[in-house]
Amino acid sequence: MRSNKKNLARNTKRDRLFIFFMLAPGILLVALFCYYPFLSGIPYAFKRYSLLNLSRTKWIGLKNFETLFTEKEFLQTIPNTIKWVFISLILQFTIGFMLALFLKNKFRGRGIYQGVIFFPWAVSGFLIGILWRWIYNAAYGPLNALLIALGLVNPANPIGFLSNLDTAFPSAIATNVWYGIAFFTITIQAALQGVPTELYEASEVDGAGKVYQFFKITVPYIRPVLILSTLLRSIWIFNFADLIYSLTRGGPGGTTEIMTSYMLNLIIFQSNIGKASAVGLIIIVLLLIWSTVYLKLSRFEEEGDF
Amino acid sequence: MKKPSLIYRIIKVVILAGFAVVIVFPFYWIIITSLKETKEIFSVPISFFPRKFSLQNYRDLFQMLDFGRYILNSILVSIVAASGASVVSLCGGYVLARFNFRGKQIVIYFYLITQMLPSFIGLAPLYQMLSWAGMIDKLPSLMLLNATWLIPYSTITIRGYLMRVPRALEESAMIDGCNRIHALVRIVFPLILAGFSATFRFCFVQAWNDLFSPIMYMNRQINYTIPVALNYMVQKNDIRWGELSAGAVIAVVPTVIMFAFAQKYVAAGLIAGAVKE
Amino acid sequence: MKKLLALCLTLALIAGMMGAMAGSAVADGEKVHLVFAERYGSTTRTAALRALLDEFEAENPDIEIELISPPLESSQQKITQMLMAKNQLDLLEVTSWERAQYIENGWLYNLKDFFTDYAEQETFTDSVKSSLATTDGSIYCMPLGCYERMIYYRVDWMKELGLEFPEPGEEWTFDALYDIAKAMTDPEKGRYGWALRGGGNSYQQFVQQVALAALGFDNLLSEYEPLFTKEGTSIYRTEAAKKGIEFQLKFYKDCSPADSVAWLFSDQVNAFSSGICGMLMQDCDCIGSFVDSMEEGTWATYPMPIDAVTKEATIGRGFDGWGMPSYTEHPEEAWRVLAFLGSAEINARFCKEYGVIPVHTTAAEYEESFSTGYYAPYIYMFSHPEYYKSSGGVDLPYTSYSSEFGKSSDVDLQNILLGNADIDEVLEKWAEGWEEQREEYGGYEG
Structure with missing residues (x-):
């Protein structure tokens, strides 16, 4: 890795062509289908643009942003989103990591178990939302029925998971964690399998215990994977609006509304593309800041990995 | 131990x-x-x-909708999109892992930033672009779109796995006379098989579960995929849970198979890689 | 390894080609190819519509119709994108939620000239006739059906508890409804009288109904603008609106499960069919799903109640319809399809399949079920204008605000039901919202 810097001046012409051709297809496709539409859509953020009356479209500069930052409903989504991302992420990561460690060594039925763990990813987000909506339902949902059968809940007073102002957000997070564990389990497990066993054997000779091995060998070795997967996952959690939409519609009383689901509402219920695009821009700026800070803090660059 | x-x-x-x-x-x-x-x-x-x-729900599902067709479409789109994305990402990831060149950081951020772009902002321009190109209502468009959206995640992730493989291996192979691509495929790739397999599986399920693109960019029922059929069961006042569940059970089967048996395949690949060493 | 990569690439190529061949659009020889977009697609409805279109194609061999039915949740977005990109679209379903928007954007073809010779319109119901044309005489839709709310209730529970509704008319008030719902409620037994929909357009449950009924038809700005009073202010400034909210609160606290504050359409319907709740208020298209999920004889329907003081209730005019995009290249052929779908017999058959109220007075001649059984409440409501006043049905631009209002009022109502908001503040906010809209886009000038 130290040799990277030395190679800077030494890419041959052949190498440069090689680099170009290996990168070109991906970059072209992404530029065409991701960046071009996005950049075309940015101007809307500065316009009054509603699908309800297209003829009244006009340039209004920063007005959309002004409206958003003085709107109670939008401002409420900021703390909601922060809680949503961080709590879900930390829980998913910890549990996923733990499961990955358990699954590191081969045992009978491990393959089946991995298939089972991955169930939540096998269907679309909307289905997870409506399924859990049913499960959490206090009147005819299985979760309450189970709790009543176990004697933990009074039948006349079932727990309104999604209808109680205090339990709705934790319930949504629980569903999100249920969903996201698999990502970390599979990713970390794959990374763990790449750790050369010689490293462990060498350290055992030196008398290292399991905990030492874990923190001084395992974690540093898979660090790039950990950092990247956490970053990506945090961005995806941030953008997981369809779960909120199908699960709670942002309710009750707006307690589970996050920034991306708020943007979804603007599009679906208000047809206000201008304002929605403004929210979109705010989202991108926030995520950019987050990514930069996160990568700097985790000293990703110092490893020479960037 | x-x-x-x-x-x-x-x-x-x-x-x-x-x-x-x-x-x-x-x-x-x-x-x-x-x-x-x-x-x-x-x-x-x-x-x-x-x-x-x-079993009435299963019967109804296949009678009411052309569900067999949707299964086929889903399989086609997911395999092609995941394969295409994986191959492109292997190429791109390799280069980003092994070489240093001006603009390398830009490329990485170029990919990373796509994950942050909310898809709705570009919907109308993208739709109009596809419409202009005659790509609406053609299944390969779904394959292309899904593959494109998977490339950033795959490239970054595969790069991560590749960086853990010591350069020495392919450099010694190249000294022995094979070219870079050979080295990549024969020597390096088997060593990241576990990571590559995990990434491929993720790409597959992302494409498998994609609901938004088939609804937006496909018109006729013969071009729909499984998620669309499932979403169809959410009706104006009601949700047809019987048929929806039947469809969901069927939708889960390929993923479960992939994940349960991928492990054996990956292990075999690792053994093969070890033997080569 | 190399073999695997090669295999993947080959697979990709083959699949791509297969997909291309399978997915390419088919346009036949000399037939005119029309594209029809459905908005409320569902398995039964799409099948019914397709069957009718097949019938039409058989009678009109020079026309071929391709039906696009995106899933309901995203159909509005899909159709909007098609219209904005000017994809080929010749026929589309236009519900009352979008019509104002489409007209405002000039997306609909004016059918006025086609209608001058259209004989079938003679038998349109009064409600449809009065809302068919806009203020300048333009007609944008062929009516397909009307949605009206009614009360669904458990017949067996009523028998068991010895309850009985008052006869529809003077005695059948909202208070009477509340009494019955309260009598049905027994949380120990897991039974509740009412399935409230706290989470999706909740204001339509009681707030708006009771507000309009209590206000009285004569106090409305006009029959065309039922959301405003004679003074030109929003109905949400009146005492009647406050009564509406308090009524909803009463029902929530005393007759409905605590969970219902977050219930959407499907939750409410499922609560009824699973036997948790004894009554609910919903559109007529629920009849179909209850027929499927409940035993016959356990449930029935009843007309909407009226206000105890004014002895009135409002029912909405207006209809959902079929229209043509303004840029269609085949208006003549598309009109033939519209004329077919709008005829009394075809309309009756389609409405029967789907559970909407047909638009012709002669519907019962074609489908007996419209005069009896589950549909009977509508016959009653439509034939007693002394109690049930019709209003609305004009697509003023400000009515597009309903969609946004529905979402924001849900949050407010949930907060009220959960004790987290002040009723007067909320009403003030709503009133301001509506008045702003009306001021910006203008009222009825006809």
Whole structure:
């Protein structure tokens, strides 16, 4: 890795062509289908643009942003989103990591178990939302029925998971964690399998215990994977609006509304593309800041990995 | 290696079993719902096991909709998109892992930033671009779009795995006379098989579960995929849980197979890689 | 390894080609190819519509119709994108939620000239006739059906508890409804009288109904603008609106499960069919789903109640319809399809399949079920204008605000039901919202 810097001046012409051709297809496709539409859509953020009356479209500069930052409903989504991302992420990561460690060594039925763990990813987000909506339902949902059968809940007073102002957000997070564990389990497990066993054997000779091995060998070795997967996952959690939409519609009383689901509402219920695009821009700026800070803090660059 | 103690193993089994139950319960619920008759699904008290087994939901699903066609479409789109994205990402990831060149950081951020772009902002321009190119209502468009959206995640992730493979291996192979691509495919690739397989599986399920693109960019029913059929069951005042569950059970099957058996394949690849070393 | 990569690439190529061949659009020889977009697609409805279109194609061999039915949740977005990109679209379903928007954007073809010779319109119901044309005489839709709310209730529970509704008319008030719902409620037994929909357009449950009924038809600005009073202010400034909210609160606290504050359409319907709740208020298209999920004889329908003081209730005019995009290249052929779908017999058959109220007075001649059974409440409501006043049905631009209002009022109502908001503040906010809209886009000038 130290040799990277030395190679800077030494890419041959052949190498440069090689680099170009290996990168070109991906970059072209992404530029065409991701960046071009996005950049075309940015101007809307500065316009009054509603699908309800297209003829009244006009340039209004920063007005959309002004409206958003003085709107109670939008401002409420900021703390909601922060809680949503961080709590879900930390829980998913910890549990996923733990499961990955358990699954590191081969045992009978491990393959089946991995298939089972991955169930939540096998269907679309909307289905997870409506399924859990049913499960959490206090009147005819299985979760309450189970709790009543176990004697933990009074039948006349079932727990309104999604209808109680205090339990709705934790319930949504629980569903999100249920969903996201698999990502970390599979990713970390794959990374763990790449750790050369010689490293462990060498350290055992030196008398290292399991905990030492874990923190001084395992974690540093898979660090790039950990950092990247956490970053990506945090961005995806941030953008997981369809779960909120199908699960709670942002309710009750707006307690589970996050920034991306708020943007979804603007599009679906208000047809206000201008304002929605403004929210979109705010989202991108926030995520950019987050990514930069996160990568700097985790000293990703110092490893020479960037 | 010392054999883990009995207590450790018991704890491990308990925890693993516990998680399995929690993860699987909603699917257990879907499976039994798919086997219940419509009248029993919502009748109270709730039954955790069908009082009366019925395959009517599965029959209805295939009768009401061209579900077999949707399964085929989903498989095609997912395999092609995941394969295409994986191959492109392997190429791109390799170059980003091995070389240093001006603009390397830009490329990485170029990919990373796509993950942050909310898809709705570009919807109308993208739709109009596809429409202008005559790509609406053609299945390969779905393949292309999904592959494109998967490239950033795959490239970054595969690059991560590749960076852990020492350069020395392919450099010595190249000294022995094979070119870079050979080295990549024959020597490096087997060593990242576990990571590549995980990434491929993720790409597959992302494409498999994509609901938005088929609805937006496909018109006719013969071009729909499984998620669309499932979403179709959400009606104006009601959700047809019987047929929806049946469809969901079928939708889950390929993923489960992929993940359960991928492990064996990956292990075989690792052994092969070790032997080469 | 190399073999695997090669295999993947080959697979990709083959699949791509297969997909291309399978997915390419088919346009036949000399037939005119029309594209029809459905908005409320569902398995039964799409099948019914397709069957009718097949019938039409058989009678009109020079026309071929391709039906696009995106899933309901995203159909509005899909159709909007098609219209904005000017994809080929010749026929589309236009519900009352979008019509104002489409007209405002000039997306609909004016059918006025086609209608001058259209004989079938003679038998349109009064409600449809009065809302068919806009203020300048333009007609944008062929009516397909009307949605009206009614009360669904558990017949067996009523028998068991010895309850009985008052006869429809003077005695059948909202208070009477509340009494029955309260009598049905027994949380120990897991039974509730009412399935409230707290989470999706909740204001339509009681707030708006009771507000309009209590206000009285004569106090409305006009029959065309039922959301405003004679003074030109929003109905949400009146005492009647406050009564509406308090009524909803009463029902929530005393007759409905605590969970219902977050219930959407499907939750409410499922609560009824699973036997948790004894009554609910919903559109007529629920009849179909209840027929499927409940035993016959356990449930029935009843007309909407009226206000105890004014002895009135409002029912909405207006209809959902079929229209043509303004840029269609085949208006003549598309009109033939519209004329077919709008005829009394075809309309009756389609409405029967789907559970909407047909638009012709002669519907019962073609489908007996419209005069009896589950549909009977509508016959009653439509034939007693002394109690049930019709209003609305004009697509003023400000009516597009309903969609946004529905979402924001849900949050407010949930907060009220959960004790987290002040009723007067909320009403003030709503009133301001509506008045702003009306001021910006203008009222009825006809």
